[in-house]
Amino acid sequence: MDFRLTPAEERFRSEVHAWLVANLPAGWGTPGFRKPEDAAEKVRFARWWQRRLHEGGWAGLHWPREYGGRGASPLEQLLFAEEYTRVGAPSMIDIGVGPALVGPTLIHHGTEQQKQRFLRKILTGEEMWCQGFSEPNAGSDLAAVRTRAELRGDTFHVSGQKIWTSYARFAEWCILVTRTDFQAPKHKGITFLLVDMTSPGITIRPLVEMTGVAWFNEVFFDDVRVPRENVVGEVNGGWTIVITTLAHERSGSAPHARLQGEMRDVLDLA
Incomplete structure (x- = not known):
């Protein structure tokens, strides 16, 4: 089996990296950059960054296109997570319940009215x-x-x-x-x-x-x-919905990429 990336996958990786570098706040990741510290500041910053991701077409990476997502393949999701971690982009845990759990749950089980009411405002960070x-x-x-x-x-x-x-x-x-x-x-x-x-x-x-x-x-x-x-x-019949939400909470590509980034940080300190 050939594990090398295809030219299209290499282009995707390069596109992700270039967008992140161009759109992260000036000075991000440098000692002089002051990251948000208290809870309210962190939430405000996360909402801003979520809106930025949405404007760039990178929010809801695995969501279907008809609901505002990118429809990315599993491998594209992994590549995005790796590049996101590589540049030290912001953690989205502060507002992650919406994009990571609620959105996928509603896509699977919500009524069309619920999808139209809630999904876009999750992707934009508005709610x-x-x-x-x-x-x-x-x-x-x-x-x-x-x-x-x-x-x-x-x-x-x-x-x-x-x-x-x-x-x-x-x-x-x-x-x-x-x-x-x-x-x-x-x-x-x-x-x-x-x-x-x-x-x-x-x-x-x-x-x-x-x-x-x-x-x-x-x-x-x-x-x-x-x-x-x-x-x-x-x-x-809510237990079925609960299981869907928990399945999304326990899965995803982010832990793999986070671990890779943390291991790299440890090696840099060694």
Whole structure:
């Protein structure tokens, strides 16, 4: 098997590298460049860089073209990740829930209305998302969630608590895993909701680490109203949606490229 890149793949790699070098902030990666430090600064910078990537045609690399992505092949995704790491381009973890998790989940399971409403604003960085999955008694056993969503007419009334919710203070929207049938087996009776974080009844409490950083948050829902049209998939069928989201969280080309970059840094220090 020939593992050498084709001429087209070499051109793709060169195009990625040239664009990144031309579009990174002046002085990026030099000792004199001041990178954002506090959480709010980091989020503002990440939104700006996400918009820049979108304008350059590099946002949503693996998303289908009909939803604003590039439709890149798996190998192109790897090449992009390698070049992105090679030049030390900004980490997008600060707003990564939207592009990496929410977007692919909606592409797979969302209604056309949901795709049209949310996908573009994820790609442009205009709207930021957080992940309302873990609870005090439902972490590794996510199917044990107790946050209640009661359907009354066409509106869910949501009450409960989430924890370890990264960047919740800055997010406009949340993917929320709720319990809608307490009589069903625990992997049943789960519903996946899209929740507007400006809704009345939401309280966010930052969790301050020993370092003084407060990335994680507790989020409390007190009779928060969510329209039925914000269900992804079927009512009581949310576990399938959860699995899709977690599959995207655990996969991707970025870890491979990050490890390569970190190993290079270690060798440079040796």
